[in-house]
Amino acid sequence: MKLMKIVLSKDSMKIEREQDVVPFRGRVKEYAVKIGMSLVNQTKLITAASELVRNMLKYGNGGVVLIEVISEGRDNGIRLTFSDKGPGIADIALAMKDGYSSGKSLGIGLPGTKRLVNEFDIKSTPGQGTTVSIIKWKNG
Amino acid sequence: MKQDISKLLQKKKKQILEDWINNQLADATLREDLMSNDELREQSAELLDGLLKALTDKNFSDVESKEFEPVYEILAGISVSRAKQGFSPRETGIYVFSLKDALLKTLQTELKDDPSTLLDAMLKTNKLMDSMGILTFETYLKGREEIILRQTDEITEISTPVIRVWDGILALPIIGTLDSARTQVVMENLLQEIVASGSTIAILDISGVPAVDSLVAQHLIKTVAATRLMGAECIISGIRPEIAQTVVHLGIDLSSIVTKATLANALKHAFGILRLEVRKVQKEKIV
Numbered sequence: 001m002k003l004m005k006i007v008l009s010k011d012s013m014k015i016e017r018e019q020d021v022v023p024f025r026g027r028v029k030e031y032a033v034k035i036g037m038s039l040v041n042q043t044k045l046i047t048a049a050s051e052l053v054r055n056m057l058k059y060g061n062g063g064v065v066l067i068e069v070i071s072e073g074r075d076n077g078i079r080l081t082f083s084d085k086g087p088g089i090a091d092i093a094l095a096m097k098d099g100y101s102s103g104k105s106l107g108i109g110l111p112g113t114k115r116l117v118n119e120f121d122i123k124s125t126p127g128q129g130t131t132v133s134i135i136k137w138k139n140g
Numbered sequence: 141m142k143q144d145i146s147k148l149l150q151k152k153k154k155q156i157l158e159d160w161i162n163n164q165l166a167d168a169t170l171r172e173d174l175m176s177n178d179e180l181r182e183q184s185a186e187l188l189d190g191l192l193k194a195l196t197d198k199n200f201s202d203v204e205s206k207e208f209e210p211v212y213e214i215l216a217g218i219s220v221s222r223a224k225q226g227f228s229p230r231e232t233g234i235y236v237f238s239l240k241d242a243l244l245k246t247l248q249t250e251l252k253d254d255p256s257t258l259l260d261a262m263l264k265t266n267k268l269m270d271s272m273g274i275l276t277f278e279t280y281l282k283g284r285e286e287i288i289l290r291q292t293d294e295i296t297e298i299s300t301p302v303i304r305v306w307d308g309i310l311a312l313p314i315i316g317t318l319d320s321a322r323t324q325v326v327m328e329n330l331l332q333e334i335v336a337s338g339s340t341i342a343i344l345d346i347s348g349v350p351a352v353d354s355l356v357a358q359h360l361i362k363t364v365a366a367t368r369l370m371g372a373e374c375i376i377s378g379i380r381p382e383i384a385q386t387v388v389h390l391g392i393d394l395s396s397i398v399t400k401a402t403l404a405n406a407l408k409h410a411f412g413i414l415r416l417e418v419r420k421v422q423k424e425k426i427v
Contacts, residue, residue, distance in 0.1 A: 022317055025351065043351060043382035047390060050353040098391060106354045112390035 008069040008076070016062040021053055024065065028080065031069055035076045037138050045078060045136040048116040051109045052082050052132055058103060060084025060130060070135070077118070077137035088126040096122075145247075145261045146195045152246045157188050159242035167234055174225050183218055188239070190214050200264045203271040215272055216279040223283025236276050240269035300326050302333040309410045310339045311403065313378075315348030323359035327366055334372050341410045342367050345403050347378030357392040364397050373413065375399070377406035 011031075013024055028049045032042045049065075056063045063084030070079050089095045096114070101107035114120040119135035149156065161181055175183075190211045199205035215236070222232045243265050251258035300322070305311045312330055316322070330342060344363065349356065360376060367374040377400040379387075387394060400406040411418065 018319060021319075040382045040385050043386050044389060047351045047353045047386045050351055051355075051390075054353070054355055106358050106392065108391045109354050112354060112392070115389045115391065116386065 004072070005079075006071045007079075008071055011067045013065050013067065014062075015053055015056060015065060018057060020062075021050065021057070024053055025050055028067060028078070031067060031078055032136075035069060035078065035138055037078070037136070041136060041138070041140065044116040045080075048113045048134055048136070049080055051113045051116075052080070052134070055109055055132075056082050056084045056086075056130075060086025063129075072137075075137045075139060077135050077140065079133065079135045081131065081133045083129065083131045085129040088128055088130055089122075089124040090126050092122055092124060144197055145257070145264075146192070146197050146200060148250055149195065149243065149246065150192045152250065153188065153192055156239075156242045156246050157185055159245055160184055160188065160239050163238035163241055164235065167238065171227060171231055174227060184239075187211070187214050187218065200261075201267070203268050212272070212275055215275055219276045219279040220283035220286075223280045224287065229277065229280060232276060232280050233273065236269065236273050240265065240273075243269070296322055296325055300329055302329050304333075304337055304339070305343070305407060306410070306414075306416075308337075308339050308414060309341045309343065309407070310334065310337065311343045311345060311407075313345045313348060313403075316350075318349060318356045318359050320359070323363065327363050330363065331366060331370055334367065334370050339372060341373050341375065341413060343375045343377055343403065343406045343410065345378040345406070346376060346383075347380070347403070349378075349383075352383050352387055352392075354390060354392060357387065357390075357394070361394075361397070373398070373410075375406045375409060377401070377403045 009031075011027070013020075013027060015021070015024060025046050029042060029046055032045055037045070053065065056065075061084065063082060063086070066079075066081040066083075068079040068081070070077055094100055095102075096110050097107075098111045099107045101109075110122070113134065117134040117136045118140040119133075121133045122130070123132075124130040161184055164180065164184070165177070194207040194211050196207065199207050218235075219232060222235070244262060247258060247261050247265065251261060300312070300314070303311045303313070310330070310333055312326065314322075314326060318326070330344075333339070334342060344360065346352070346360070352360075364374040364376070375398045376394070379399055379401055398409065400409060
């Protein structure tokens with residue numbers, strides 16, 4: 001039987017400018033520390049969050065991030081959901097490829113983020129926006 | 141006969157100003173430490189003067205009218221300067237709203253025989269003063285924001301020192317997040333110092349950088365590349381264990397750059413390149 005994910009707490013944060021990135025990372029770190037995540041996992045989660053939030057600012061013109069503490073069986077974790085109303089991604093498979101960038105960056109943001117977290121989900125409708133959801137378990 | 145309210149107010153200007161000043165002086169939050177009474181009087185007179193000059197019976201009810209623009213300008217200037225001088229929002233608000241009290245008081249005494257005109261005049265005055273109040277807060281916040289922006293700039297400036305640790309070796313401790321603006325400052329400072337000091341080795345210490353994501357890495361790689369173009373070697377130090385793991389998982393390739401765990405190790409490496417040696421001095425025994 002598949003275990004249910006139970007949401008323990010919820011928080012959301014608006015990201016509109018580059019100045020919002022640092023406070024946002026601070027908030028994510030706070031939650032990660034609260035559930036007792038190890039330093040390495042904390043850093044991975046924060047780096048992934050930072051990566052996605054920068055993408056959201058750069059391509060989606062900002063958006064909203066939902067920060068949730070979730071529980072599945074014995075494990076606790078943090079789920080972050082990034083939603084923007086930007087132009088969307090036409091070819092997700094291409095965007096997830098290492099070394100591809102529509103901007104002038106290193107092109108490792110999305111695939112790299114996927115490697116940093118336990119669960120990664122991306123949905124995008126061109127013209128309507130993109131939603132990325134990641135989960136990092138405490139002991140993952 | 142319908143009385144001309146704006147004319148009436150203009151006639152009573154002195155009285156209004158006196159009332160207004162008294163209102164302000166009577167308030168418990170008066171900040172004599174920030175502004176002298178003479179200054180306050182001058183400022184108030186200027187604003188009232190502008191307001192009454194702009195005020196006509198036609199535009200009384202139209203707060204967006206063109207004639208009020210210079211008044212708003214004066215008010216905005218006062219509000220911004222108050223924000224910078226350290227007045228609280230409350231004190232700034234009282235400044236404008238005590239003018240409203242003064243105006244209303246004059247209207248009340250002058251028009252007490254004509255209730256319908258009085259009501260009309262009071263409503264209009266209220267509306268006008270409210271819009272002036274809103275403007276005050278808007279500009280007050282803008283003034284505060286300017287202070288914050290200036291401080292941000294200052295922090296960027298002071299948080300990127302370039303240190304000469306040895307003849308020919310520069311160290312640059314980076315603290316905080318490396319965004320595009322910071323990188324620009326870091327790079328400029330570093331490259332300039334390389335020329336000024338004739339150094340051949342630069343150590344970038346990132347112990348104080350909380351997270352290295354692909355953007356930060358990209359900025360680091362660019363800085364290293366620019367340093368190499370200047371003919372200097374660049375070493376990145378202060379890579380913490382968790383950062384190392386994250387960088388690997390993220391898939392950032394830093395293999396072309398010399399990286400060390402600590403600044404001490406980086407310095408040692410730099411000494412090696414420069415063929416320098418640090419030795420403990422053996423004291424010779426004096427017989």
